Amino acid sequence: MSKKPRILVAECMQEISSFNPLQSEYANFHIEHGAQMLVQKGINTGLGGALAVFDEVGFEPVLTISARAGSAGLLSRPGWNRLMGEVMEAIAAEAGSGIDGVYFSMHGAMGADGELDPEGYLLTETRKLVGPDVPIVITLDLHGILTDRMLRQIDGLAIYHTYPHVDFASTGARAARVLHRLVTDKRVRPTIARVTIPALVRGDELITKSGCYGSLIREARR
Incomplete structure (x- = not known):
């Protein structure tokens, strides 16, 4: 029996307004590690939608970390340093274990004191860990900003199509199906x-x- 493709799964989401004078902090984030992320199965989140597709197509999700916070001001420098460190530590712990693809649930409008493109930073560091040939697919809020740094690291993306947002799960499912094509058909080379x-x-x-x-x-x- 051939082994199941292994998909590294991570999430880091926050929307900030730089006009908000009050900075947000690490304590504002809800953190889930590893199997704790399975609480999102069957619910209307990007991660929930992606996990449903991975089950359907026979992919093995390698669960690392989920960090989610509500809309707020710029993330403080100590908050970002701690959050970034924990996210990258969790990804690094699995990146060398035979990963066939990466699904990263993001917002696209994060911002931190000293790092105005956190998503770009996380994707760049993830790419360094998994190498150039492992496809990375992300989900974004339709209010997100797709930066040059993000574009250089990803192989596919899906964004919400609704506002008010009601299509979290279907967006995650679309991203997972893109990743399924990239992993199972090496002829697919997206631009x-x-x-x-x-x-x-x-x-x-x-x-x-x-x-x-x-x-x-x-x-x-x-």
Whole structure:
């Protein structure tokens, strides 16, 4: 019997506003280690959706760490140093154990004192650990920012299509299916491109059922 592909699973999510004068701290994060992350199975989270697909296709999830915090101000420097250290320590502990792919659940709008692109940093360090040939696929909030540093490290991504957000699990599932293709068919070599649009959309128009942002999402899905 051939062995199951092993997928390293990690999560680090927070949305910040740099206009908030109060910094957030490590204590604001809910942390799950290893098997504790299985509490997200069957619920509407990106990780929950991805785990369901991994079960369906016969992938073995290698659970490392989940760190989630609500919207807040910039993460303090000590908070970021501790969080970053714990996330990378958990990933490093499994990265050398025969990993076939990486699923990383992120937001895209993190920010810390001294590191304004935490997602880019974490992805760069993860890439160093798993090597150039292991595919990395991420999920992002549609309010996230896809930086150059992030783009250089990933092989695929999926973003939320709804605001207010109701499609966490289906977004994680889409990312997991992309990762499934990359792992099982080595002929698949994705090209990732980013197009920036000079637009500033006000609150009500961001509502995807009724606003212009939703029209753009539906056009992009055609």
